Amino acid sequence: MEGEITLATYPQPNIRQLVKNNTDLVIAAAILGIVLLIIIPLPPLALDIFLTISITLSLVILMITMFTTEPLQFSIFPTLLLVTTLYRLSLNISSTRLILGEAEAGKIINGFGQFVIGGDYVVGAIVFIIITVIQFVVITSGAGRVSEVGARFTLDAMPGKQMSIDADFNSGLIGEDEARERRRKLQREADFFGAMDGASKFVRGDAIAGIVIIIINIIGGITIGVLQKGMDVMTSIQTYTILTIGDGLVSQIPALLISTSSGILVTRASSDASFGADLAQQFLNFPKILFVVAGVLFVIGLIPAMPGIVFLTLAGALGFWGYTLLNDKKKQEVYIQQEDARRQVQEPHEPENVLHYMETDPLQIQIGYNLIPLTDERSGGNLLQRLASVRRQCAVEMGIYVRPIRIRDNLQQPPNQYTFIIRGEEIESGELMPDHFLALNPTGQEINIHGIPTTEPTFGLPAWWVTQDQQDRVEMSGLTVVDCPTVLVTHLTEFIKKHAHELLGRQDVKELIDVVKEKNPAVVEELFPDLMSIGEIQKVLQNLLLENVPVKDIITILEALGDGARVNKDLDFLIEKVRHSLARSICRSLLNNENKLQVITLHPNVEKMLSDSIQPTQLGSYPVLEPGLARQLLNSILKTVEKAMGRGYAPVLLCSARLRLPLKRFIVRQMPATAVISVNEVITDIEIEAVGTVVINEN
The missing domain is CATH 3.40.30.60 (FHIPEP family, domain 1)
Structure with a gap:
């Protein structure tokens, strides 16, 4: 419509998304709120809400531990144990304030007290003490001991497990990422059991604090009721005992659930299924055992002093259950055999994946x-x-x-x-x-x-x-x-x-460049990919390694390539450019015990002859000589080197920079271990000792 104005609409803020994006702040605020519960008085309704949250949280934690397959899936549990303990103690303080101050603590505490006591205060007190003892002596103590032993065994087994990971990695069974993940998981497992060992002390202290709070509430409540509120003794005992025992039960039942959760978590071995699935599977794996138990129950049921109906009924139920499981197991075995037979005769056969047969390892030992x-x-x-x-x-x-x-x-x-x-x-x-x-x-x-x-x-x-x-x-x-x-x-x-x-592949060079790029991005970005490709850098590094020149100073090598590639991208030129940058390390590696560089030089006529014969090819520059002359020159170089080595020298060939690489290619088949360096690669602060000269005898 003409003249109609459309206003822009903006999405309304989503509270759920806002909370999800700021989970860390919400959790921090919640923990701070727990601390504030200790200070701020709560009305009975608010206390009921927070106690309900405590019971709900403990049930959720128990259910999570039932469905975890390994302890590290709930690695936050030690810290959560501390937070929930602090939460219960803060609620204890709030309920104590209400009980002693107003003789009222909300419907939940009053309801628990009335239901458990049932008119008998002694029974209620005994029930509370039994629950506390079960938590403190049995569950908490056992879980703490398991955590302590688990932490000790995990730490003791770490060297062996790390060696096993290294062995699998070296043998090629796992990759580098998987090995790193296994080491990290192993460290987290040790940290988890160590944290659980310490966290169990919080639960033990919580149980002790619960008993102390109960005693204080009963004694203090009766005193306050009689002296301050004008109650008679029986009314005071009735009022404060109900509230105190109810408060203790509301606190100790979540504590008992969380203690049970910690025991389940630390005693669980790694598995691919939840606790319930493992329990059902492992109980049902042995149906014949049910017949044995049924027989024992049947015999007990025949004893006159025993409730025969109960034992005989249970014996019949177990026998029927075992019979059913045994039949199911036989049917499953028959089905598996039929499926195997069907797969064997099934036509056409699925094509075999032969791609893995085409993969070869860079290095293998048979x-x-x-x-x-x-x-x-x-x-x-x-x-x-x-x-x-x-x-x-x-x-x-x-x-x-x-x-x-x-x-x-x-x-x-x-x-x-x-x-x-x-x-x-x-x-x-x-x-x-x-x-x-x-x-x-x-x-x-x-x-x-x-x-x-x-x-x-x-x-x-x-x-x-x-x-x-x-x-x-x-x-x-x-x-x-x-x-x-x-x-x-x-x-x-x-x-x-x-x-x-031969072992240095392009993927290796790519990973090496990526490592350099993390800390020295300018070196890599100047060279790759604008000036040189991965393959060209690989060829330079391979030529250096072929002459036993280490490439560990990769930054210097890349900087030299960056400078040289702007002038000339010829591979031979770049190799000599890099060697000139590495001249110090090259010379140092060739010195003898007296820090002297023992060299064999070329006669000027020989050097001129070789320089004039250099011809460029697609595979690099080579000296092209008449076969007889080439053989004579090779023999002369070989004899000169052998003569020097016979006198105890370890000589290298010294020549001009233009001739160095072609000369190395000329002698590499006959003398692969003989080093060839150029005059440009000799640094100024070393002493040179000439131990021979290559000449060609004229016939």
Whole structure:
């Protein structure tokens, strides 16, 4: 309609949503209100409301504990126990104020008193005392003891459980997130039982306070009724005894329910079902037991002094129940057999999911059946724990994240053999002799050893397998003696260092960059993804690892890539740029015991020849030489290196920056362990010692 004005409407505030969004403030205000109940006098109607809330809350807590499947599902219970105890004590103070001041405490307290006493004050007092004793002596004491023992056993078992989690993680049975969640759950479980041990003391104190309050109310009430209110003695006793016992019952019944809840919670073992479901299932698992109990009841019912009708009726009911359960169990077994047979003949068969067969582990160890005890903690094997230390060592020394190493037994390989497998391909292997020790001769002197000759798998050194009773004598001879797990772990550590570039995947690089980004976002945002991709960063890191250059200083590496990628995105250029940034650590790792860098240089003619022969390809720059000349140059480099090593040197090849990477690629197949550095990578504060020069003999 023309000229009509529409007013904007705004949603009215939702009280429920407002409370839900401010639950913490509501709870804090409620606890503060509990404290105020101690100070502010309450009228009888308000006291009735708060007592009803107390009974309701205790029933809710009891029902929650009946339906929890493990204690941590109700981990707030220790704190809630303290709050409810404070709430009941504050109501006790309010009711005491009304009883002594006005001889009135509301309908709930009066109703409980009249119903329980029934005209007999002695009976009422005894009932109250019995309830208090049950709570204090039986339930509270037992729950506290269970909490104490549970806390102690949980703390004592924590190291073993943590080792079990590490073993599952290292063997690949669980992932990193699940392992972290299990450790957190284990810590929460220990904290819960410790808190329950302390919280049970509040309930015990509450029971004692209830008895004291009852005594004070009765004595004080009778005194006030006679002296101040002018009542006769019997009227005063009747009035204040009813109110006092009613007040005690209203307080102790919720306390009894909550104490029972705490006992149920701490005695519950972890299960997939609630208490009621477990009780029904486990009671009904043995129907034959009901026949035995029915027979015993039947015999008791035949005794003349016993109420035969009760026992015989109950015996008949149990017998009928057992017969019904037994028939149901047989029908269920027949049904299961029929379902299994039907599934076996069902056509067509559902297609098998073969995708998991296509997955390969980055690193896997296969062991023969004789080596299986090395992984069994129950028989003293500690290999799984030591694999975790290998992964930590690789992270500290090389800066790489080695994913959990899966160990599998392979009955098709020799029983004492282990094999290292990278992405499904067997790379290296070795043999161990369980219950033996490997003796190594570091001095090289000839020693007569009564052992089984072998070759040390890591470095190919001569060694001997000796028994445990020979260990002390062999060590006194100057030999190094190690056990089987140490041999395998040492071999694995060197294997990972040698093949670290193969184990570093793009997902690993992505996770590494994400870790750096948390604390150094500027370093990552400048480089990735605008200047370089994950794959390009991976290639640089792989080339560094291929030459045994650690990548743990990842921030320096990323900063160097960020500077270099703006100038030139050629992979060889970026690798040399990063190596120049890591020059100090590279040089330090190549120094000898005298802090000298022992180098082999190239004759100027050789260096010029190589520089002129460099040709760029899609896989990088390589020197392209005539085959005969290339073989002659390789032999010359090899002889020079061997000659220097024969004189006790550990030399590296020194050349120009342009030639360094092509020269490394030229010699890598013949001399993979020989390091090649450029002049730009030599820092100024180290001493260089030339121990040889590569020349080509002219024929």
